[in-house]
Amino acid sequence: MDIASIRAVNEEKAARRAVILLTDLDSGASRVIRDGDETQGALGEAIAAAFRTGASRPVETGEGSFFLNVHLPPPRIVAIGAVHISQALAPMARLAGFDVEVIDPRTAFATTDRFDGVTLLADWPQTVLAARPLDAFTAVAALTHDPKIDDFPLQAALEAGCFYVGALGSRKTHARRLERLAADGVSAARLATIHAPIGIDIGASSPAEIAVAVLAEIIRALRTRGLGTGKGQAA
Numbered sequence: 001m002d003i004a005s006i007r008a009v010n011e012e013k014a015a016r017r018a019v020i021l022l023t024d025l026d027s028g029a030s031r032v033i034r035d036g037d038e039t040q041g042a043l044g045e046a047i048a049a050a051f052r053t054g055a056s057r058p059v060e061t062g063e064g065s066f067f068l069n070v071h072l073p074p075p076r077i078v079a080i081g082a083v084h085i086s087q088a089l090a091p092m093a094r095l096a097g098f099d100v101e102v103i104d105p106r107t108a109f110a111t112t113d114r115f116d117g118v119t120l121l122a123d124w125p126q127t128v129l130a131a132r133p134l135d136a137f138t139a140v141a142a143l144t145h146d147p148k149i150d151d152f153p154l155q156a157a158l159e160a161g162c163f164y165v166g167a168l169g170s171r172k173t174h175a176r177r178l179e180r181l182a183a184d185g186v187s188a189a190r191l192a193t194i195h196a197p198i199g200i201d202i203g204a205s206s207p208a209e210i211a212v213a214v215l216a217e218i219i220r221a222l223r224t225r226g227l228g229t230g231k232g233q234a235a
Contacts, residue, residue, distance in 0.1 A: 008032045009071060016073040016135045018051055025058070025065040035136075052223055073137040074099050075163075075222055080125060080153050081144035082109040084207035085168070085214070089141070090118045092215050098139075103128050105149065125153040139164035139218045141198060145173070147180060155181055158190040164221040166195035166214060195221075 005021060009032060012019035018035035033039065039047045042061040047068065050057070054072040058065065077093050079086040082104035090100045101119040104110040110122035121128045129152075134140065140157035142150035145168060154177075157165040167177060174196040181191055199213030200220070 002030065005030050005032050013071050013073070016137055018070075018072045018137070020047060020050055020071070021069040022047070023067045023069065025067055052225055073135070075137050075139070076101065077139045077141065077218060078103060078134065078153070078157075080104070080140065080142040080150055081146075081168075082106070082111075082115060082120065082122075083143050085143050085210050087114060088208040088211035089214060090115065092211060093218075096215060096219065098218075101132070103153070104144070125149065125156070129153060129156050134160035134162050136161045136163055138162045139221065140166070141214055141218070142167040143198075145169060147177065151177070151180055151184075154194065155184060155186055158186060158193065163225055164195065164218045165193060166198035166217065168198050168210075169196060171197065 009019050009021050012034060020033040021030055022033050023030040033047055035051050041063065043059065043063050043066065046059045046061070050068045050070045054070050056068055056070045058067050076099035079089060079100065079102045082102050086102050090102065093100045101121060102110065102115055103121045103125050105122065105124045107122050110120055112120060134157055140153055140162050142154050144150050150167060154165060154167060167174060169177065178191050182188070195217060199210055200217045202209070202213050204210045204213045
């Protein structure tokens, strides 16, 4: 493994971008594959699958024998709103392997008593996200029902290419939300990628059940990136 490849992999990891170190097991030569790089054939299919699963493994194709050393950023969930759904979502998401952050400027809700052990940021999303930017391995769930709190992070998530963007609310509420975001210049293609009403339809009614539905939808979005399943990415 050459120093340049190691340096390139480390740079991608530091920037929270997915990267694969592809090693030819016959020659020992290696090259760095970045998420989004064009790859073709059976090897290309294996690379695409590795970016979805994060699993490092050997691959045998007609092109030869290779080892895919996969590095995916730890996926995180940013919940907008220190609400009951967030209280249920946070521990479940951590068990599923996600880093979790909860943002809410309402200090009556954003308390450590309600969110023990969770990264809790009691400030406006505009302020928090300036210091903790979103990225392609972040899911954003807007849960407050308050446009003053939810709209900015939704727009920021769409611009950052977050793998999942979801918003709580009825279809009527979401229609008004779309009108506001469109007026702020968000394209129709990007708006179409918002999951709303949020969560897989399992007939959920309680906050805990809604949290299950949301987490399931987030996991599906993470593991089907690039497959065109469910909501797609927009330009």
